[in-house]
Each structure stands twice: as C-alpha cells, then as structure tokens.
Amino acid sequence: MALIDLANPTRFLALTARILPWLAAATVILMAVGLQQAWTAPDDYQQGATVKIMFVHVPNAWLAMFVWIVMSIAALGTLVWRHPLADVAAKAAAPLGAAFTFVALVTGSLWGRPTWGTYWEWDARLTSVLILFLMYLGLIALWRAVEDPSRAARAASILTLVGAINIPIIKFSVEWWNTLHQPASLIRSGGTSIHPSILIPLLIMAVAFSLLFLTLHLAAMRNEILRRRVRTLQMMQAQA
C-alpha cells in the first residue's frame, strides 16, 4: 500500500484494523518490560528512590511536546496540502496530548515536593507547560464549539500553528531563565549525563509511551472517521 493511499479514509480504516492489535500487543509488552526495568533500577545517589518518578514523568513530558508537533504538522496538512485525514489526525491527537501534559504536570509536582521542597513554582518551565495544557483544552473546546468539521479544522489549525511557538520556549526555558527545573540531561551537547542503569529503563519507557500514543492515536483517528460518517448519514436522513 502506497503512502498516498492512506489519504483514502476507507483504506486507512482497513490498515488500522490490521495493525492496531499488533501495536497494542507491542505496547503492552514494552510497557511491562519498561516497568520491570524501572522498578529494579538503582536509586539515584542524590534523589534516592524518588528518581523512579522520572520513568513516568519524562516520557509524558516528551509526549506532551511531541503531540503538539504532530498536531502542527497536521495543521500544515490541513491549511497547505488539504490532506483529507490531516484535521482528523489533529483532532484525535488533542485529548491524548492534554492527558500526557496533565500527567507530566502532576507527576512533576509529585517529584518536585521531595526534591525541591515544593509542589509548584511559577518558573519558566512549569508555567510554559501549564500554558501548553491550557492550549490543549482550548483546542478541544474549539472543536466542540464549531459544528462544521471543516470550519473547525481551519480555526484549530491556525491556533495550533500559533501555539507551536510555545514548544521551543518549553524546551529551552531551562537554559534561557533561572528555574528550579533541572537542565536537559539526555539530549544535550557533550552527550547524556545519565548513568546507563537509569538511562536504559528510561529509554524503554519512552519508546513504550510513544507506542502507546501511536496505538491510541490511530484508534482515535478511526473513531473520528466513523463519527463523521455517522454525521453525514444523519444529515442525509434529515434531508430525506
């Protein structure tokens, strides 16, 4: 199946029906391996056992930003290329991104209390991630408020692209401003500063959560296509 064939929703539905069970199984297996590795990883010499929170906090924080990047690419697909599945992809991703951001905020708060002595601080990193969460909620509200999917898609695409400016602000906030949040320790010049005994479980959990997002996103896209078919049929029924 050529990539262009996926522009056809019927072919997309056939593809998701075939690959979703395999993706779900791979997610469950990798998540189980990641959790086992995370639970048996050694304590950090400074943070003690609280470092275990990192194995769920960091993948969710990465996905919080990654999902917005996916939505931004989909927004370009809607506005520039008018791809028939682009706004379906963006709309299906928003609740997932909101959930990952919420989990990143709360687990970060639970990690911050024993590490920093506070659950919350209005510094650049924490505040910019909170703004990201509010932008996800705003997008979801916009899609619900506008009944016509194509009109909602255009407005949401513009809002998504404007909101994308927040992603580099989140990423570099720990370098541009003084913040309680630690600087980047994995992707940085000079290589990672994390010991392999902690780095390997973290990477496994990151891949597992990425697979979880891919699985849920494809399933949510399938649901959105079906929802639009139901809407089309209901309109035909009303006109008959």
Next chain:
Amino acid sequence: MSGNYAHFIISAYALTALAVAALTIWVVTDYRRQQAALRDLEARGVSRRSGRTEAS
C-alpha cells in the same frame, strides 16, 4: 523503596496508570458507540449514495 517518599512514587505511578486506563476506555467505548450508531442508521435504510468515502 525509601519509606518517606513511597507515597509520592506510588501516587505518580497510580495517576499514570489511571490516565492510560481512562484513555484506553475512552477510545474503546467511543469506537463501540460509533459502530452502534452506524449499524442503527444502516438498519433504518440510511446509507451513502455512492461508494465514495468521506473524512470531513
């Protein structure tokens, strides 16, 4: 596990598990709801007039 901080760690994992479960249940129940709605419409004789599919 350090006893003083155990509740922070357990809370973080419990919240994450709850969020994953909630997203999974939402996706599965939404799929069943849309399938049921489509079946209901088709049972009432409402179907697309052409073989053309529509995403938007």
